[in-house]
Amino acid sequence: MTVKAILTDIEGTTSAVSFVFDVLFPYAREHLPAFIHARAGVAEVAAQLAAVRAESGEADADTQRVVAILLEWIATDRKATSLKALQGMVWQQGYEAGELKGHVYPDAVVALRRWKAEGYALYVYSSGSIQAQKLIFGCSEAGDLTPLFSGYFDTTSGAKRETASYERIASAIGLPAGEILFLSDVLQELDAARAAGMRTLGLAREGGVLGGHETVASFAAIDPSVF
Numbered sequence: 533m534t535v536k537a538i539l540t541d542i543e544g545t546t547s548a549v550s551f552v553f554d555v556l557f558p559y560a561r562e563h564l565p566a567f568i569h570a571r572a573g574v575a576e577v578a579a580q581l582a583a584v585r586a587e588s589g590e591a592d593a594d595t596q597r598v599v600a601i602l603l604e605w606i607a608t609d610r611k612a613t614s615l616k617a618l619q620g621m622v623w624q625q626g627y628e629a630g631e632l633k634g635h636v637y638p639d640a641v642v643a644l645r646r647w648k649a650e651g652y653a654l655y656v657y658s659s660g661s662i663q664a665q666k667l668i669f670g671c672s673e674a675g676d677l678t679p680l681f682s683g684y685f686d687t688t689s690g691a692k693r694e695t696a697s698y699e700r701i702a703s704a705i706g707l708p709a710g711e712i713l714f715l716s717d718v719l720q721e722l723d724a725a726r727a728a729g730m731r732t733l734g735l736a737r738e739g740g741v742l743g744g745h746e747t748v749a750s751f752a753a754i755d756p757s758v759f
């Protein structure tokens with residue numbers, strides 16, 4: 533088999549866009565302000581608040597202003613690494629309290645388990661922080677799926693629409709890019725992965741085709757051995 537590893541996106545690929553936009557983002561919007569005001573002095577939070585000030589160009593923003601910037605970024609779905617790190621911390625509280633359960637499509641659960649058993653190495657690449665990725669799969673409606681994965685990548689490896697990010701990930705996985713199959717619902721991500729030499733497969737849950745990439749509506753239709 534040519535493909536030895538499968539790298540998957542989350543939102544719109546393994547998991548419903550509606551879970552992210554209608555459950556996770558509203559949860560963060562509701563709980564982030566109190567979380568930050570209570571922990572602004574804690575080192576891991578303070579580091580992310582400093583990163584927000586740097587990225588927004590508002591070096592003197594007080595905590596209240598930083599919270600307002602973060603809420604704007606949630607509203608515009610900005611994939612800022614600092615926002616994603618803070619969201620992951622807030623979501624952890626929600627998962628631990630039993631208020632959140634990760635959504636993973638049943639067809640994705642079945643396929644990921646089968647591919648793992650067949651010997652493929654499975655990896656995740658999402659704009660959500662690695663902590664958030666481990667939570668969605670670790671506290672999923674199907675139970676703890678984290679034993680299936682060999683590694684996780686987030687925007688600390690680069691933005692998902694940039695070719696260099698996929699080159700970095702292939703290097704971190706330790707395989708030639710051509711032996712990695714990337715799954716995503718976003719055309720620009722598939723284009724960037726292909727430009728890095730990865731195999732690509734589009735997921736269009738509502739049907740349709742993603743540009744020049746082979747596209748399926750369900751993980752049930754994927755056979756990694758044909759790539």
Ligand SMILES: CSCCC(=O)C(=O)COP(=O)(O)O
Nearest residue numbers: 542543658659660664665668
């Ligand atoms: C890891 S679950 C949270 C998803 C998230 O915050 C996000 O921005 C989704 O990005 P993706 O790259 O998975 O489309």
Ligand SMILES: [Mg+2]
Nearest residue numbers: 541543544717
């Ligand atoms: Mg996606």
